[in-house]
Amino acid sequence: MDVSVRAARPVTRVTGGKALTKGLPAAAGVLAGAAISLTGLAFDAQWHSDVGPDTFFTLPHLVLYSGTAISGLISLFVVLATTFAARGGQIADPAVGGRPVGVLGRRFTAPLGYLTTGLGAAAFLLYGLWDLWWHSLYGFDAVLESPPHIGLLLSISVSMMGALMVCAAAGRRRWAVIGQFVGGALLVAFNAVITLGLAPLNGLVNAVSVGVAFLASLVLLTVASSTGRAGAVLSTSVVMTVLQLALWFFAPWAARVYAGSIGLPMRDNLYGAPTLPGLMPMGIVVTGLAVEGLLLLARRHAWPASRAAAGAGGLGAVLVVLLIPVQEAVTGGAATPGAAQLAVTGAVAAVVGGLGGALGHRLGLLLANISRGSEVTR
Incomplete structure (x- = not known):
């Protein structure tokens, strides 16, 4: 598809309470869909851990699928409404989902955030059909790392990124800022399970951590960069901790109750932390406090924003990898890694985290401008 950039046209914005009413329900809907997807993933991961094999049509799968379906249907509704409005000569408010772009030869007009969410949901549907075929060939599926599962997880991640974009497009309205805290926490929590794909690389460096x-x-x-708010890192960390606490109790309970309802036994000698909540760093609030302190210091001394973000990212990453072994020892009785592994893992994390912080700063600037700039048509 050809991509052309045109000068921005004057935009008739909907302001005041009407804009809030127009943007908030759909944004809340895609965030709710993302939260349901996270709940379904925690349920499904715990099912694999505590019970074992499953088929396509299980309750954990249905919860997981319903979350993405909700986000996808809401995105489709917004895209169609925007398209019909554009055909009627109205110009969409870019604060609702981001700058509208033309899709499929400009037959459709889609806000960028909802387009991203919808594309993630559409990809999820395709991978879901592949998962159904996979189960029809092999029957029970005993692991999370099957090819269709990887595609499903990545598709949901794209959909969640779209939800974050939707909230960022609304600017610095209070609900939009809170939505970004929630969207960021959901992204970190959901993608924690994807990091298990790095387990074969574990050695002197704990690649998963x-x-x-x-x-x-x-x-x-x-x-932090997209909201421009002091305390954004800590607020997102607190939301993530609340999610972790809720899933910590929900996932094992749901797996146990569902297994009993369909007459399947639980595995013997179950112990340790719940699967997905146990992968989420429990010390994230400590990390958030430290990062906020460094960012405050950077603001007081007028450090360049990109360097401050890189330093904050490196510091946060080091704290995460140092606190994870403590978490695993307390919750699962894991052996404490040796000093050499901690030192090397911490050094690698400092570099990788610094790159992540610098990249996050740039991405945040892009999100902050998602409803501004030139109109992109495809």
Whole structure:
């Protein structure tokens, strides 16, 4: 598809309470869909851990699918409404989902955030059909790392990124800022399970911990940059901790109740932390406090924003990888890694986290301007 950039046209914005009413319900809907997807993933991961194999049509899968379906249907509704409004000569408010772009030869007009969410949901549908075919070939599926599952998880991640874009497009309205805190926390929490794909690289460096640390630095500094609010990192960390606490109790309970309802036994000798909540860093609030302190120092001394973000990302990543072994020892009785592994993992995390912080700062600036600038048509 050809991509051309044109000068921005004058935009008739909907202001005041009407804009709030127009933007908030749909944004809340896609965030709710993302939260349901996270709940379904925690349920499904715990099912694999505590019970084992499953088929396509299980309750954890249905919860997971319904979350993305909600986000996708809401995005489709917004895209169609924007398209019909554009055909009627109205210019969409870019604060509702971002700058509208032309899709499929400009047959459709889609706000960028809802377009991203919708594309993630559409990809999820395709991978869902692949997962159905996979189960029809192999029957029970005993692991999370099957090819269609990886595609499903990545598709949901794209959809969640779209939800974050939708909130960022609304500017610095209170609900939009809170939505970015929630959207960032959902992204870090959901993608924690994807970092398990780095497990084969574990050795002197704990690659899974480094992956979690990079993700946390990237997303936390993105939200800090896009909102422009002091305390954004800490607020997102608090939301993530609340999510972790809720899933910590919900996931094992849901797996146990559902297994009993369909007559399947639980595995013997179950112990340790719940699967997905156990992958989320429990010390994220401590990390958030430290990062906020460094960012405050940077503002007082007028450090360049990109360097401050890189330093904050590196500091946050180091704290995450150092606190994860403590978390695993307390919750699961894991052995404490040796000093050499901690030192090397911390050094790698500092570099990777610094890159994540710098990239997050740039991404945050892009999100902050998603409803401004030139109109892009495809």
